[in-house]
Amino acid sequence: MTDQRIRVGVAGAGAIGTLHAQAVAQSADAELAAICDTDQRRAIALATRYSVAAFPTLDELLARKPLDVLTVATPDDQHVEITLRALQAGIDVFCEKPLATDLLSAQRMVQVAAEQGRQLAVNYNRRYGFAYQQAWSWLQAGRIGRPFHLGLSVTDRRPDRAAERDATFMLSSLLTHHFDLIRWLGGEIVQVQSKLDRMAGSTIIDRALFSLRLAGDLTATITAFYRDRQPRTQESMEILGSEGRIQVEDVTREARLVDVTGDRIEIGHPDPFHAGDAFYATITSHLHDFMRRRARGEPAPVTGRDGVRGLMIVAAAIQSHNSLQPVEVPS
DSSP states (O other), X not given: OOSSOEEXXXXXXXXXXXXXXXXXXXXXXXXXXXXXXXXXXXXXXXXXXXXXXXXXXXXXXXXXSOOSEEEEOSOGGGHHHHHHHHHHTTOEEEEESSSOSSHHHHHXXXXXXXXXXXXXXXXXXXXXXXXXXXXXXXXXXTTTSSEEEEEEEEEXXXXXXXXXXXXXXXXXXXXXXXXXXXHHHHOOEEEEEEEEEOOTTOXXXXXXXXXXXXXXXXXXXXXXXXXXXXXXXXXXXXXXXTTEEEEEETTTSOXXXXXXXXXXXXXXXXXXXXXXXXXXXXXXXXHHHHHHXXXXXXXXXXXXXXXXXXXXXXXXXXXXHHHTXXXXXXX
């Protein structure tokens, strides 16, 4: 543990990179050192806001500014090169999901982090939503007895046309969040059966159904859809147990604990003055936890291995759809 704040750079000055920079600037454990983006106008605008330097490339940043951590908020297809460059320079990395657009590249990122003795974290920020945190707390306390099923429903706005280059964009970019969420709450996913579909005229998967088997004899289901004009992801979850059930009303809203009779209901409400109540503030909460642990020499709360596991489940889901059979997820 040290009293010295860690030096953090941010790669990417778009909407999510702006959230990263704000979170670092607000952290008691970190100092924002620099912003990097190939769009210099955007990089300078964000850097000026926090009185730090702006750089057009990561190499220029590393040559001028020593860092302890780099956060990566660039487009998905740029994650691998930037992350590997930082790890090989001896810098820990907090990377937006997905780690990579393919499983082999994500595995390479984890391998290099291990070889360099560096931390690699991935931003599965659903774990930091109030309602899911409340559900996790109730599960840990045994409030619904033995859990046996998790059901999750997800809708999101249709992605921009750039996503049409990848027909399975929904799985890698959106649903890795929810595969991770089920792993965190219920245990490891060991088998996947999936049905992927396109609506009329669509070039990408825009509706999907997953039946999952978890270690410990739990089961889970996910239904997912794209729909137009939706401002952000909306989702709900129900966890069934031998003594009751937990109902999650969206990521940051209330959670309900209902006993087995259905007559006793306990409601967990978020604190309206807490920063974690806003949907995108879950990213801030995750970054603050990561930086707090990093400053104390502790491991990342959500690691690159979690990111690889998410992409392994995606690969199994695609294989299951193609084969019309359940597929085991490699251990």
